[in-house]
Amino acid sequence: MSDSDDQALPRRNTRGxxxxxxxxxxxxxxxxxxxxxxxxxxxxxxxRYFAPRVKAYMLKLGADDALxxxxxxxxxxxxxxxxxxxxSSKAAPSTWIFTIARNLRIDAYRKSSRxxxxxxxxxxxxxxxxxxxxxxxxxxxxxxxRDIIATLPDEQRRMLQLxxxxxxxxxxxxxxxxxxxxxxxxxxxLAMQKVRHALGExxx
Amino acid sequence: xxxxxxxxxLADYSAxxxxxxxxxxxxxxxxxxxxxxxxLRQFDTIGGVLLDEIEPAAPAETAFDSVLSRISExxxxxxxxxxxxxxxxxxCTPSDNPVLPEPLRSAVGGDVDDLKWQRLSGDVAQVLIxxxxxxxxxxxxxxxxxxxxxxxxxxxxxxxxxxxxxxxxELGTYHRGDVEMADETVEHQPIAGEGADCVCFAVTSAxxxxxxxxxxxxxxxxxx
Numbered sequence: 001m002s003d004s005d006d007q008a009l010p011r012r013n014t015r016g017x018x019x020x021x022x023x024x025x026x027x028x029x030x031x032x033x034x035x036x037x038x039x040x041x042x043x044x045x046x047x048r049y050f051a052p053r054v055k056a057y058m059l060k061l062g063a064d065d066a067l068x069x070x071x072x073x074x075x076x077x078x079x080x081x082x083x084x085x086x087x088s089s090k091a092a093p094s095t096w097i098f099t100i101a102r103n104l105r106i107d108a109y110r111k112s113s114r115x116x117x118x119x120x121x122x123x124x125x126x127x128x129x130x131x132x133x134x135x136x137x138x139x140x141x142x143x144x145x146r147d148i149i150a151t152l153p154d155e156q157r158r159m160l161q162l163x164x165x166x167x168x169x170x171x172x173x174x175x176x177x178x179x180x181x182x183x184x185x186x187x188x189x190l191a192m193q194k195v196r197h198a199l200g201e202x203x204x
Numbered sequence: 205x206x207x208x209x210x211x212x213x214l215a216d217y218s219a220x221x222x223x224x225x226x227x228x229x230x231x232x233x234x235x236x237x238x239x240x241x242x243x244l245r246q247f248d249t250i251g252g253v254l255l256d257e258i259e260p261a262a263p264a265e266t267a268f269d270s271v272l273s274r275i276s277e278x279x280x281x282x283x284x285x286x287x288x289x290x291x292x293x294x295x296c297t298p299s300d301n302p303v304l305p306e307p308l309r310s311a312v313g314g315d316v317d318d319l320k321w322q323r324l325s326g327d328v329a330q331v332l333i334x335x336x337x338x339x340x341x342x343x344x345x346x347x348x349x350x351x352x353x354x355x356x357x358x359x360x361x362x363x364x365x366x367x368x369x370x371x372x373x374e375l376g377t378y379h380r381g382d383v384e385m386a387d388e389t390v391e392h393q394p395i396a397g398e399g400a401d402c403v404c405f406a407v408t409s410a411x412x413x414x415x416x417x418x419x420x421x422x423x424x425x426x427x428x
Binding site: 020040044047048050051052053054055056057059060068069072073076077080081090091092093094095096097098099101102103105106110111112114115116117118121122123124125126127138141142145146149160161163164165167185188189192195196199 | 219252253305
Protein backbone atom coordinates (compact mmCIF):
# COMPACT_ATOMS: atom_id res chain seq x y z
CA MET A 1 0.00 0.00 0.00
CA SER A 2 1.63 3.16 -1.13
CA ASP A 3 0.76 6.60 0.16
CA SER A 4 -0.17 7.91 -3.25
CA ASP A 5 -1.62 10.97 -1.59
CA ASP A 6 -1.22 13.51 -4.29
CA GLN A 7 -1.74 11.67 -7.49
CA ALA A 8 -5.09 11.31 -9.15
CA LEU A 9 -6.19 7.71 -9.16
CA PRO A 10 -6.90 6.13 -12.53
CA ARG A 11 -10.50 5.79 -13.64
CA ARG A 12 -12.17 2.49 -14.55
CA ASN A 13 -9.17 0.45 -13.77
CA THR A 14 -9.34 -2.56 -11.53
CA ARG A 15 -5.96 -1.91 -10.01
CA GLY A 16 -6.97 1.66 -9.25
CA UNK A 17 -10.20 0.40 -7.72
CA UNK A 18 -8.40 -2.10 -5.56
CA UNK A 19 -6.02 0.61 -4.51
CA UNK A 20 -8.86 2.86 -3.45
CA UNK A 21 -10.55 0.09 -1.50
CA UNK A 22 -7.25 -0.87 0.12
CA UNK A 23 -6.56 2.75 1.00
CA UNK A 24 -10.01 3.07 2.57
CA UNK A 25 -9.42 -0.13 4.53
CA UNK A 26 -6.10 1.17 5.81
CA UNK A 27 -7.64 4.51 6.77
CA UNK A 28 -10.41 2.68 8.65
CA UNK A 29 -7.77 0.75 10.61
CA UNK A 30 -5.93 3.97 11.43
CA UNK A 31 -9.15 5.54 12.67
CA UNK A 32 -9.80 2.63 15.01
CA UNK A 33 -6.17 2.82 16.23
CA UNK A 34 -6.74 6.49 17.00
CA UNK A 35 -9.95 5.66 18.86
CA UNK A 36 -8.50 2.80 20.89
CA UNK A 37 -4.89 3.73 21.47
CA UNK A 38 -4.80 7.47 20.78
CA UNK A 39 -2.22 6.51 18.20
CA UNK A 40 -0.48 9.69 16.97
CA UNK A 41 1.36 7.91 14.15
CA UNK A 42 -1.93 6.62 12.78
CA UNK A 43 -3.35 10.12 13.11
CA UNK A 44 -0.49 11.54 11.09
CA UNK A 45 -1.27 9.11 8.26
CA UNK A 46 -4.93 10.11 8.29
CA UNK A 47 -3.91 13.76 8.40
CA ARG A 48 -1.49 13.47 5.46
CA TYR A 49 -4.18 11.91 3.30
CA PHE A 50 -7.29 13.84 4.33
CA ALA A 51 -6.09 17.31 5.42
CA PRO A 52 -5.23 18.44 1.84
CA ARG A 53 -8.57 17.11 0.63
CA VAL A 54 -10.60 18.78 3.35
CA LYS A 55 -8.76 22.03 2.69
CA ALA A 56 -9.47 21.74 -1.03
CA TYR A 57 -13.14 21.11 -0.22
CA MET A 58 -13.33 24.31 1.83
CA LEU A 59 -11.54 26.30 -0.88
CA LYS A 60 -13.86 25.03 -3.59
CA LEU A 61 -16.83 26.12 -1.53
CA GLY A 62 -15.57 29.68 -1.41
CA ALA A 63 -13.44 29.93 1.75
CA ASP A 64 -10.26 31.98 1.40
CA ASP A 65 -6.96 30.29 2.23
CA ALA A 66 -6.92 31.32 5.89
CA LEU A 67 -10.48 30.18 6.55
CA UNK A 68 -10.00 26.96 4.58
CA UNK A 69 -6.87 26.22 6.64
CA UNK A 70 -8.70 26.99 9.89
CA UNK A 71 -11.73 24.85 9.04
CA UNK A 72 -9.47 22.03 7.88
CA UNK A 73 -7.55 22.11 11.18
CA UNK A 74 -10.80 22.12 13.14
CA UNK A 75 -12.01 19.17 11.09
CA UNK A 76 -8.82 17.22 11.81
CA UNK A 77 -9.09 17.97 15.53
CA UNK A 78 -12.64 16.55 15.33
CA UNK A 79 -11.36 13.47 13.56
CA UNK A 80 -9.04 12.84 16.52
CA UNK A 81 -11.69 13.58 19.13
CA UNK A 82 -14.55 11.69 17.53
CA UNK A 83 -12.59 8.75 16.16
CA UNK A 84 -14.46 6.43 18.54
CA UNK A 85 -17.70 7.30 16.74
CA UNK A 86 -16.40 6.13 13.39
CA UNK A 87 -18.22 2.92 12.51
CA SER A 88 -17.04 1.18 9.37
CA SER A 89 -20.38 -0.62 9.01
CA LYS A 90 -22.05 2.79 8.69
CA ALA A 91 -19.55 4.77 6.63
CA ALA A 92 -16.32 4.59 4.68
CA PRO A 93 -13.59 6.84 6.16
CA SER A 94 -14.01 9.37 3.33
CA THR A 95 -17.78 9.47 3.93
CA TRP A 96 -17.32 10.05 7.65
CA ILE A 97 -14.73 12.78 7.18
CA PHE A 98 -16.86 14.40 4.47
CA THR A 99 -19.76 14.70 6.94
CA ILE A 100 -17.46 16.24 9.58
CA ALA A 101 -16.09 18.80 7.12
CA ARG A 102 -19.55 19.59 5.75
CA ASN A 103 -21.04 20.17 9.22
CA LEU A 104 -18.13 22.33 10.36
CA ARG A 105 -18.48 24.43 7.27
CA ILE A 106 -22.22 24.94 7.83
CA ASP A 107 -21.59 25.82 11.49
CA ALA A 108 -18.97 28.37 10.45
CA TYR A 109 -21.27 30.13 7.99
CA ARG A 110 -24.55 30.05 9.94
CA LYS A 111 -25.81 31.14 13.31
CA SER A 112 -27.31 27.76 14.16
CA SER A 113 -25.77 24.36 13.60
CA ARG A 114 -26.96 21.92 11.00
CA UNK A 115 -30.28 20.25 11.95
CA UNK A 116 -29.76 16.49 12.29
CA UNK A 117 -31.78 13.62 13.78
CA UNK A 118 -30.80 12.67 17.34
CA UNK A 119 -30.59 8.89 17.85
CA UNK A 120 -30.96 9.39 21.63
CA UNK A 121 -34.27 11.22 21.31
CA UNK A 122 -37.24 9.07 22.51
CA UNK A 123 -39.19 10.09 19.39
CA UNK A 124 -36.40 8.84 17.10
CA UNK A 125 -37.50 5.73 15.23
CA UNK A 126 -34.64 3.24 15.53
CA UNK A 127 -33.50 1.20 12.55
CA UNK A 128 -35.99 -1.66 12.47
CA UNK A 129 -33.75 -4.42 11.16
CA UNK A 130 -30.24 -4.58 9.82
CA UNK A 131 -30.39 -2.55 6.65
CA UNK A 132 -29.83 -4.20 3.33
CA UNK A 133 -26.69 -2.14 2.86
CA UNK A 134 -25.25 -3.24 6.19
CA UNK A 135 -24.62 -6.65 4.70
CA UNK A 136 -21.91 -5.34 2.42
CA UNK A 137 -19.28 -3.08 3.87
CA UNK A 138 -19.59 0.63 3.35
CA UNK A 139 -16.08 0.67 1.93
CA UNK A 140 -17.26 -1.69 -0.76
CA UNK A 141 -20.26 0.53 -1.43
CA UNK A 142 -18.02 3.58 -1.67
CA UNK A 143 -15.72 1.77 -4.11
CA UNK A 144 -18.69 0.79 -6.26
CA UNK A 145 -20.08 4.29 -6.14
CA ARG A 146 -16.76 5.66 -7.24
CA ASP A 147 -16.81 3.36 -10.24
CA ILE A 148 -20.39 4.31 -11.08
CA ILE A 149 -19.58 8.01 -10.88
CA ALA A 150 -16.51 7.49 -13.09
CA THR A 151 -18.68 5.93 -15.81
CA LEU A 152 -21.29 8.70 -15.82
CA PRO A 153 -21.35 10.92 -18.91
CA ASP A 154 -19.11 13.95 -18.33
CA GLU A 155 -21.94 16.47 -18.07
CA GLN A 156 -23.75 14.39 -15.45
CA ARG A 157 -20.63 13.86 -13.37
CA ARG A 158 -19.92 17.58 -13.61
CA MET A 159 -23.41 18.43 -12.27
CA LEU A 160 -22.90 16.03 -9.38
CA GLN A 161 -19.57 17.68 -8.52
CA LEU A 162 -21.05 21.14 -8.79
CA UNK A 163 -23.87 20.30 -6.44
CA UNK A 164 -21.40 19.16 -3.78
CA UNK A 165 -18.74 21.76 -4.44
CA UNK A 166 -20.60 24.94 -5.24
CA UNK A 167 -22.70 26.86 -2.83
CA UNK A 168 -24.97 27.97 -5.63
CA UNK A 169 -28.58 27.31 -6.44
CA UNK A 170 -29.40 25.13 -9.41
CA UNK A 171 -30.54 28.21 -11.33
CA UNK A 172 -27.20 29.93 -10.68
CA UNK A 173 -25.36 26.81 -11.82
CA UNK A 174 -27.52 26.81 -14.97
CA UNK A 175 -26.76 30.47 -15.61
CA UNK A 176 -22.99 29.95 -15.19
CA UNK A 177 -22.99 27.01 -17.55
CA UNK A 178 -25.30 28.77 -20.02
CA UNK A 179 -27.82 25.93 -20.03
CA UNK A 180 -31.50 25.85 -19.05
CA UNK A 181 -32.42 25.10 -15.43
CA UNK A 182 -34.39 22.06 -16.59
CA UNK A 183 -31.20 20.62 -18.10
CA UNK A 184 -29.29 21.00 -14.83
CA UNK A 185 -32.08 19.26 -12.98
CA UNK A 186 -32.47 16.46 -15.49
CA UNK A 187 -28.72 15.78 -15.59
CA UNK A 188 -28.66 15.54 -11.83
CA UNK A 189 -31.72 13.34 -11.78
CA LEU A 190 -30.20 11.02 -14.38
CA ALA A 191 -26.94 10.84 -12.44
CA MET A 192 -28.79 9.94 -9.26
CA GLN A 193 -30.97 7.38 -11.01
CA LYS A 194 -27.90 5.63 -12.37
CA VAL A 195 -26.24 5.61 -8.97
CA ARG A 196 -29.40 4.31 -7.31
CA HIS A 197 -29.97 1.75 -10.02
CA ALA A 198 -26.44 0.42 -9.92
CA LEU A 199 -26.43 0.12 -6.15
CA GLY A 200 -29.96 -1.21 -5.95
CA GLU A 201 -29.32 -4.00 -8.41
CA UNK A 202 -26.33 -5.20 -6.53
CA UNK A 203 -27.98 -5.04 -3.15
CA UNK A 204 -30.88 -7.27 -4.09
CA UNK B 205 -47.89 10.08 -3.40
CA UNK B 206 -44.86 8.58 -1.74
CA UNK B 207 -44.82 10.58 1.47
CA UNK B 208 -41.02 10.67 1.14
CA UNK B 209 -38.47 13.40 0.56
CA UNK B 210 -37.52 13.58 -3.13
CA UNK B 211 -33.97 12.63 -4.17
CA UNK B 212 -32.96 16.15 -5.13
CA UNK B 213 -33.77 17.50 -1.70
CA LEU B 214 -32.06 14.65 0.11
CA ALA B 215 -28.97 15.13 -2.07
CA ASP B 216 -28.96 18.85 -1.26
CA TYR B 217 -29.27 18.07 2.45
CA SER B 218 -26.31 15.70 2.16
CA ALA B 219 -24.26 18.22 0.22
CA UNK B 220 -25.00 20.87 2.86
CA UNK B 221 -26.76 23.11 0.34
CA UNK B 222 -30.13 23.46 2.05
CA UNK B 223 -31.02 26.49 4.11
CA UNK B 224 -32.04 25.94 7.70
CA UNK B 225 -35.80 25.64 7.20
CA UNK B 226 -35.56 22.90 4.57
CA UNK B 227 -32.82 21.11 6.53
CA UNK B 228 -35.08 21.07 9.57
CA UNK B 229 -37.93 19.33 7.76
CA UNK B 230 -35.58 16.81 6.10
CA UNK B 231 -33.83 15.99 9.40
CA UNK B 232 -37.14 15.59 11.26
CA UNK B 233 -38.50 13.34 8.53
CA UNK B 234 -35.33 11.21 8.74
CA UNK B 235 -35.82 10.84 12.53
CA UNK B 236 -39.23 9.27 11.85
CA UNK B 237 -38.38 7.21 8.76
CA UNK B 238 -35.55 4.73 9.40
CA UNK B 239 -35.92 3.37 5.86
CA UNK B 240 -34.87 6.73 4.44
CA UNK B 241 -31.60 6.93 6.36
CA UNK B 242 -29.77 4.47 4.07
CA UNK B 243 -30.80 6.74 1.18
CA LEU B 244 -29.13 9.65 2.90
CA ARG B 245 -26.08 7.48 3.52
CA GLN B 246 -25.77 6.87 -0.22
CA PHE B 247 -25.63 10.59 -0.85
CA ASP B 248 -23.11 11.07 1.97
CA THR B 249 -21.05 8.33 0.35
CA ILE B 250 -21.08 10.28 -2.92
CA GLY B 251 -19.76 13.24 -0.93
CA GLY B 252 -17.00 10.99 0.42
CA VAL B 253 -16.09 9.65 -3.02
CA LEU B 254 -15.85 13.20 -4.37
CA LEU B 255 -13.65 14.11 -1.40
CA ASP B 256 -11.38 11.17 -2.21
CA GLU B 257 -11.04 12.40 -5.80
CA ILE B 258 -10.71 16.11 -5.16
CA GLU B 259 -7.52 17.85 -6.29
CA PRO B 260 -5.69 18.20 -2.92
CA ALA B 261 -4.65 21.65 -1.63
CA ALA B 262 -1.47 21.89 0.43
CA PRO B 263 -2.02 22.69 4.11
CA ALA B 264 0.21 25.24 5.84
CA GLU B 265 3.62 23.76 6.64
CA THR B 266 2.92 24.00 10.34
CA ALA B 267 -0.60 22.58 10.03
CA PHE B 268 0.05 19.17 11.54
CA ASP B 269 1.89 20.62 14.55
CA SER B 270 -0.86 23.20 15.06
CA VAL B 271 -3.46 20.47 15.08
CA LEU B 272 -1.42 18.41 17.56
CA SER B 273 -1.05 21.35 19.89
CA ARG B 274 -4.77 22.14 19.66
CA ILE B 275 -5.47 18.56 20.58
CA SER B 276 -3.15 18.67 23.60
CA GLU B 277 -4.43 22.07 24.76
CA UNK B 278 -7.96 20.89 25.37
CA UNK B 279 -8.97 17.98 27.59
CA UNK B 280 -9.37 14.75 25.74
CA UNK B 281 -12.82 13.69 26.82
CA UNK B 282 -13.59 11.69 23.76
CA UNK B 283 -11.89 8.43 24.61
CA UNK B 284 -14.48 5.71 24.56
CA UNK B 285 -12.98 2.26 24.37
CA UNK B 286 -14.24 0.19 21.45
CA UNK B 287 -16.71 2.86 20.44
CA UNK B 288 -19.29 2.21 23.14
CA UNK B 289 -21.86 4.58 21.68
CA UNK B 290 -25.26 2.96 21.64
CA UNK B 291 -28.40 3.99 19.86
CA UNK B 292 -30.62 3.73 22.88
CA UNK B 293 -30.26 5.84 25.96
CA UNK B 294 -31.39 5.20 29.50
CA UNK B 295 -32.09 8.82 30.35
CA CYS B 296 -35.63 8.77 29.02
CA THR B 297 -38.46 6.73 30.46
CA PRO B 298 -40.54 4.75 27.95
CA SER B 299 -43.59 6.90 28.74
CA ASP B 300 -41.65 9.89 27.55
CA ASN B 301 -43.17 10.00 24.10
CA PRO B 302 -42.93 13.43 22.51
CA VAL B 303 -45.02 14.33 19.46
CA LEU B 304 -42.24 16.52 18.08
CA PRO B 305 -38.98 14.67 17.38
CA GLU B 306 -35.56 16.25 17.44
CA PRO B 307 -34.22 18.41 15.89
CA LEU B 308 -37.65 20.05 15.51
CA ARG B 309 -38.49 20.03 19.24
CA SER B 310 -35.42 22.09 20.11
CA ALA B 311 -36.01 24.45 17.18
CA VAL B 312 -39.56 25.12 18.37
CA GLY B 313 -38.62 25.24 22.03
CA GLY B 314 -40.75 22.40 23.42
CA ASP B 315 -43.33 19.75 22.64
CA VAL B 316 -46.83 20.54 21.30
CA ASP B 317 -48.38 21.10 24.74
CA ASP B 318 -45.63 23.51 25.84
CA LEU B 319 -46.30 25.94 23.01
CA LYS B 320 -48.39 29.06 22.58
CA TRP B 321 -50.70 28.36 19.68
CA GLN B 322 -52.03 31.26 17.66
CA ARG B 323 -55.58 30.70 16.39
CA LEU B 324 -56.05 31.29 12.67
CA SER B 325 -59.67 30.16 12.64
CA GLY B 326 -61.99 27.97 14.69
CA ASP B 327 -60.28 24.89 13.25
CA VAL B 328 -56.68 25.91 12.61
CA ALA B 329 -53.92 27.16 14.92
CA GLN B 330 -50.25 27.81 14.27
CA VAL B 331 -46.88 28.36 15.94
CA LEU B 332 -44.34 30.34 13.90
CA ILE B 333 -40.80 28.99 14.15
CA UNK B 334 -37.78 31.24 13.94
CA UNK B 335 -35.05 29.38 12.10
CA UNK B 336 -32.65 32.21 11.21
CA UNK B 337 -33.52 31.47 7.63
CA UNK B 338 -34.83 34.28 5.46
CA UNK B 339 -35.53 32.02 2.52
CA UNK B 340 -38.28 30.03 4.21
CA UNK B 341 -41.28 30.39 6.50
CA UNK B 342 -41.58 27.63 9.07
CA UNK B 343 -44.63 26.89 11.19
CA UNK B 344 -46.44 24.19 13.10
CA UNK B 345 -50.08 23.85 12.13
CA UNK B 346 -52.78 22.14 14.14
CA UNK B 347 -56.03 21.33 12.37
CA UNK B 348 -59.04 20.04 14.29
CA UNK B 349 -59.93 16.42 13.53
CA UNK B 350 -62.14 16.10 10.48
CA UNK B 351 -61.87 19.79 9.57
CA UNK B 352 -60.46 21.37 6.38
CA UNK B 353 -57.79 24.01 5.73
CA UNK B 354 -58.78 26.75 3.26
CA UNK B 355 -58.16 25.81 -0.38
CA UNK B 356 -54.86 27.20 -1.61
CA UNK B 357 -52.13 26.91 -4.19
CA UNK B 358 -48.48 27.97 -3.94
CA UNK B 359 -46.06 30.53 -5.27
CA UNK B 360 -43.02 28.44 -4.45
CA UNK B 361 -42.50 25.08 -2.77
CA UNK B 362 -44.38 23.86 0.28
CA UNK B 363 -43.23 20.84 2.29
CA UNK B 364 -45.62 19.52 4.92
CA UNK B 365 -44.50 16.88 7.42
CA UNK B 366 -47.23 15.16 9.46
CA UNK B 367 -46.42 14.76 13.15
CA UNK B 368 -49.78 13.70 14.62
CA UNK B 369 -53.10 12.58 13.18
CA UNK B 370 -53.37 12.60 9.40
CA UNK B 371 -54.66 14.65 6.51
CA UNK B 372 -56.07 13.91 3.09
CA UNK B 373 -56.08 16.08 0.00
CA GLU B 374 -56.18 15.76 -3.77
CA LEU B 375 -52.74 14.06 -3.76
CA GLY B 376 -53.34 11.41 -1.10
CA THR B 377 -53.49 10.65 2.63
CA TYR B 378 -50.55 11.45 4.87
CA HIS B 379 -49.70 10.07 8.33
CA ARG B 380 -47.04 10.70 10.97
CA GLY B 381 -43.65 10.88 9.27
CA ASP B 382 -45.05 11.42 5.76
CA VAL B 383 -44.08 14.47 3.76
CA GLU B 384 -46.16 16.17 1.11
CA MET B 385 -44.40 18.33 -1.44
CA ALA B 386 -46.53 20.88 -3.29
CA ASP B 387 -45.76 23.73 -5.69
CA GLU B 388 -47.39 26.17 -8.12
CA THR B 389 -49.00 23.30 -9.99
CA VAL B 390 -50.89 22.00 -6.95
CA GLU B 391 -54.10 23.49 -5.62
CA HIS B 392 -55.31 21.57 -2.62
CA GLN B 393 -57.64 21.54 0.33
CA PRO B 394 -56.13 19.40 3.07
CA ILE B 395 -58.70 17.88 5.44
CA ALA B 396 -57.60 16.51 8.83
CA GLY B 397 -58.44 12.85 9.43
CA GLU B 398 -61.16 11.89 11.92
CA GLY B 399 -60.32 10.87 15.45
CA ALA B 400 -57.28 13.06 16.20
CA ASP B 401 -56.18 16.61 15.52
CA CYS B 402 -53.58 16.83 12.78
CA VAL B 403 -50.29 18.48 13.71
CA CYS B 404 -47.96 19.34 10.82
CA PHE B 405 -44.66 21.07 10.30
CA ALA B 406 -44.98 23.22 7.18
CA VAL B 407 -42.14 24.95 5.37
CA THR B 408 -42.79 27.33 2.49
CA SER B 409 -40.52 29.39 0.27
CA ALA B 410 -43.19 32.00 -0.50
CA UNK B 411 -46.64 32.99 0.78
CA UNK B 412 -49.52 30.69 -0.14
CA UNK B 413 -52.25 31.73 -2.58
CA UNK B 414 -55.66 31.24 -1.02
CA UNK B 415 -58.80 31.06 -3.11
CA UNK B 416 -61.03 32.74 -0.53
CA UNK B 417 -60.67 36.59 -0.64
CA UNK B 418 -61.31 36.96 3.10
CA UNK B 419 -58.52 34.53 3.93
CA UNK B 420 -56.30 36.40 1.45
CA UNK B 421 -57.00 39.64 3.30
CA UNK B 422 -55.98 38.07 6.61
CA UNK B 423 -52.75 36.56 5.24
CA UNK B 424 -50.35 39.38 6.19
CA UNK B 425 -51.69 39.26 9.72
CA UNK B 426 -50.89 35.58 10.10
CA UNK B 427 -47.76 35.67 7.93
CA UNK B 428 -48.94 32.62 6.03
